[in-house]
Amino acid sequence: MSVPAIEVRDLRKTYRTPFARKKVEALRGVTFTVETGHIFGFVGPNGAGKTTTIRTLMGLIKPSGGAASLLGHPIPSRAARAKVGFLPEAPYFYDYLTVPELLDLAGRLFGVPRAVRLKRADALIERVGLGRARNQSLKKFSKGMLQRAGLAQALMNDPELVVLDEPMSGLDPIGRKEVRDLILELRDQGKTVFFSTHILSDVEAITDRVAIIARGQLQAHGTPAELVAKTIQGVELMVRLAADVDPGELVTGADKVRRIGDELSLMLPASADVDAWLQRAHAAGAKVISVSPRHETLEDLFMREIASADSSPAAMEGRT
Amino acid sequence: MIGRIWAIALNTFREAVRIRVLYGIIVLVVGANLLTIVLGQMAATDGARVTRDVGLAGISLFGSLTAILLGVFLLYTEVQRRTIHSIISKPIERWEFVVGKYAGMALVLSVLVGVFTVAMLGMLLLQGVGISEAILKAVVLSWFEVMIVAAIAIFFSSFSTPFLSGIFALALWVIGRVTPDIEAATRASSPVIQWTTKITLYIIPDLHLFSVSGSSVDGVSVSVHGDFVSWGYVGLSALHGLGWIAGLLALAAVLFHRRDFA
Numbered sequence: 001m002s003v004p005a006i007e008v009r010d011l012r013k014t015y016r017t018p019f020a021r022k023k024v025e026a027l028r029g030v031t032f033t034v035e036t037g038h039i040f041g042f043v044g045p046n047g048a049g050k051t052t053t054i055r056t057l058m059g060l061i062k063p064s065g066g067a068a069s070l071l072g073h074p075i076p077s078r079a080a081r082a083k084v085g086f087l088p089e090a091p092y093f094y095d096y097l098t099v100p101e102l103l104d105l106a107g108r109l110f111g112v113p114r115a116v117r118l119k120r121a122d123a124l125i126e127r128v129g130l131g132r133a134r135n136q137s138l139k140k141f142s143k144g145m146l147q148r149a150g151l152a153q154a155l156m157n158d159p160e161l162v163v164l165d166e167p168m169s170g171l172d173p174i175g176r177k178e179v180r181d182l183i184l185e186l187r188d189q190g191k192t193v194f195f196s197t198h199i200l201s202d203v204e205a206i207t208d209r210v211a212i213i214a215r216g217q218l219q220a221h222g223t224p225a226e227l228v229a230k231t232i233q234g235v236e237l238m239v240r241l242a243a244d245v246d247p248g249e250l251v252t253g254a255d256k257v258r259r260i261g262d263e264l265s266l267m268l269p270a271s272a273d274v275d276a277w278l279q280r281a282h283a284a285g286a287k288v289i290s291v292s293p294r295h296e297t298l299e300d301l302f303m304r305e306i307a308s309a310d311s312s313p314a315a316m317e318g319r320t
Numbered sequence: 321m322i323g324r325i326w327a328i329a330l331n332t333f334r335e336a337v338r339i340r341v342l343y344g345i346i347v348l349v350v351g352a353n354l355l356t357i358v359l360g361q362m363a364a365t366d367g368a369r370v371t372r373d374v375g376l377a378g379i380s381l382f383g384s385l386t387a388i389l390l391g392v393f394l395l396y397t398e399v400q401r402r403t404i405h406s407i408i409s410k411p412i413e414r415w416e417f418v419v420g421k422y423a424g425m426a427l428v429l430s431v432l433v434g435v436f437t438v439a440m441l442g443m444l445l446l447q448g449v450g451i452s453e454a455i456l457k458a459v460v461l462s463w464f465e466v467m468i469v470a471a472i473a474i475f476f477s478s479f480s481t482p483f484l485s486g487i488f489a490l491a492l493w494v495i496g497r498v499t500p501d502i503e504a505a506t507r508a509s510s511p512v513i514q515w516t517t518k519i520t521l522y523i524i525p526d527l528h529l530f531s532v533s534g535s536s537v538d539g540v541s542v543s544v545h546g547d548f549v550s551w552g553y554v555g556l557s558a559l560h561g562l563g564w565i566a567g568l569l570a571l572a573a574v575l576f577h578r579r580d581f582a
Binding site: 015055059060061062078079082086091092096097105153 | 331407
């Protein structure tokens, strides 16, 4: 069995406020594993502990408890960092440098030989779409351009594992699509990608596994399919009904009703007798457009898990 | 290891040379050196004496003040602006980062001391005065003083804000320069005060060792204008300075190692 790319066991981080010495638990025993070759999405609201987890993995923060390893090396490990590429959240780089200079610095710190450094930097600058800005100092870069520069510097060591903290942040839809494509390309090259994000559609689109974190604890962990396809939440019945016709009894018993012009959308309970509803629709003079089971989406799951974390005893304790 | 330290040093050099205040300081010191020609002609003693005094004072004073300025800001801004996140997450040890920052600063300060020295020597040559061994020894001693002050500033910057680090570093620099005076002032005091002073002075770099012109060394009066210290004295002082630099950087590295970069 291959060594996991990331292994986190009961990771804890507690801060103390400077004067009051009050405890703030940023991580309360986080446990998960990222297998090699996977794209792993780490999702959670602001303040959930995503960045704290990532910074702990990257050796920027010391854990208060638990253990973690990168590519089999317990953190903090210089040997592991040599094989990991990291994009920090809202990256800020030395603004007096140009992109080639930034990549040269990154390459030197990774110990990449000069000839390889130059060649790889050129390729990465083109890959992240900064070819036309290569002579500009980073001071003149937009947020999106900085994000691209950050991605390039994270790849200067041709890493086995890429850790990206909010890589889509600050990017327009085209930029987000490009980053998604880049992440998929990295996986195709056999690399493992671990990224945090708020954008659930990106997670659903590209990840092999997802973990949801809230209030410093992991709430759910699995493949997107495992997490959201467990139950059918309801059935959506779409019918066409003349705009001036009163739907009358047709809507009675539906969980949710939405009418746009002559189209009527009914959200029926999962236990509803769909055949009976179809007969009622025909009887009311409506034409059935579609009947589709409604599965839980990642967004539903996310909202549910966050709500559950907010009402947990630990969360209540934190509020008092 | 050397490659990583050099990468940080080079980057620190690039960063520091963009600080415009440095150019103001260079203009000020070079201007003061130029002025010594006029002042020298007005002086009762020989003009070269004024040039040497102003030139060496410029190296020591502005070199040390620049060392404090760079030392308290360059490390702090890395943490404040979070540029450190993309550096420390690479395969570099934190002590290598601290040493690299110091090496970069030392490079900038050496260039600065070099420019000040060239300005002073240029003025001396313009006045038809040769470059004495004494003046070279004095420059080497001043350079070491500047390097120690830079290490003091980096040490405070590893755990404190620029304002506090600046105050602490400035205080140590001032106290370090007048250590014999402090010792002399407490000589007539009670044994408790004498011992307290002695212990305190042990934990403060003795910067007076590097600006001895005009005072006595081992009971002999030395002056950069006449009989100055031997190269042996310069060597021993340099070793003393290197010890302080190594100690301060080691402490800074330990403190930096314990920090969280949240």
